[in-house]
Amino acid sequence: MSAPDLQPGRGPAGDERGRELSARLATVRGRIAAATHAAGRSDAPTLIVVTKFHPAADVARLAALGVRDVGENRDQEARAKAAETEVLVEGLAGDDSTAAVRWHFIGQLQSNKAKYVVRYAAALHSVDRASLVDTLSAAMGREQDRRREAGLAARDLLDCLVQVDLAPRPAQDRPAGIGARGGATPDEVAALAERIAVADGLRLRGVMAVAPLGLDPAPAFARLAELSAALTSTYPDATWISAGMSQDLEQAVAAGATHLRVGTDVLGPRPPVG
Numbered sequence: 001m002s003a004p005d006l007q008p009g010r011g012p013a014g015d016e017r018g019r020e021l022s023a024r025l026a027t028v029r030g031r032i033a034a035a036t037h038a039a040g041r042s043d044a045p046t047l048i049v050v051t052k053f054h055p056a057a058d059v060a061r062l063a064a065l066g067v068r069d070v071g072e073n074r075d076q077e078a079r080a081k082a083a084e085t086e087v088l089v090e091g092l093a094g095d096d097s098t099a100a101v102r103w104h105f106i107g108q109l110q111s112n113k114a115k116y117v118v119r120y121a122a123a124l125h126s127v128d129r130a131s132l133v134d135t136l137s138a139a140m141g142r143e144q145d146r147r148r149e150a151g152l153a154a155r156d157l158l159d160c161l162v163q164v165d166l167a168p169r170p171a172q173d174r175p176a177g178i179g180a181r182g183g184a185t186p187d188e189v190a191a192l193a194e195r196i197a198v199a200d201g202l203r204l205r206g207v208m209a210v211a212p213l214g215l216d217p218a219p220a221f222a223r224l225a226e227l228s229a230a231l232t233s234t235y236p237d238a239t240w241i242s243a244g245m246s247q248d249l250e251q252a253v254a255a256g257a258t259h260l261r262v263g264t265d266v267l268g269p270r271p272p273v274g
């Protein structure tokens with residue numbers, strides 16, 4: 001890969017917004033390094049910068065600053081942004097003809113969007129039901145056919161994570177203000193994981209969660225780590241633990257997260273929905 005253009009005043013990150021992103025990114029990277037050190041870990045987690053509501057120009061700036069993983073939670077926005085980013089950062093990825101960034105889909109996915117997501121997403125963090133596994137697998141098959149017919153190279157397997165709902169009690173028993181954040185229940189994880197593992201076109205990677213609103217994230221992330229340990233005893237390669245956002249990345253790193261999904265603290269507040 002050729003080095004991105006990092007000279008001051010030049011390249012996609014050379015403007016004022018680029019300098020702002022560079023400074024925020026350095027702060028977040030510093031927090032991750034400190035948390036990794038404090039946890040006595042030698043393996044640095046992967047930072048996925050969540051770019052939802054921010055323009056493709058920001059993804060291009062981030063790519064120029066060395067970010068390789070970005071996250072989105074709505075297909076329509078992600079699809080357009082992935083296409084636009086490809087044009088903006090043409091040449092940035094260098095001569096190995098890989099895309100400049102890897103797109104991680106992290107939001108709840110409607111089944112009718114699966115056919116689009118398999119065109120641009122390297123990973124899907126939010127598998128929450130068996131029917132979605134089947135739909136994704138079928139969509140991957142059709143996508144590989146489409147590529148073959150168009151004379152394009154086959155795409156990689158779609159990396160899949162089971163999203164787990166870590167809210168401690170069933171919805172009807174939850175105290176006000178303690179919200180579920182989507183996902184399968186902990187006792188559904190094993191069956192969903194197996195369905196992914198045997199599905200054509202998909203690769204089981206691990207588990208994902210969002211800390212329950214209004215609760216200390218540490219016990220929730222500890223529970224996620226337990227579920228991950230149970231999963232890897234059956235599937236040794238399914239080691240990803242996707243957890244931790246701007247507010248709780250330190251607790252996630254302490255609990256063993258391998259992938260952090262950070263939006264606000266890198267990009268600033270999200271613009272109001274238009």
Ligand SMILES: *Cc1c(COP(=O)(O)O)cnc(C)c1O
Pocket residue numbers: 050052073106107210244245246247261262263264265
């Ligand atoms: C938006 C989002 C994030 C990033 O949240 P920030 O608080 O902006 O860091 C992480 N994970 C998911 C699933 C999200 O939707």
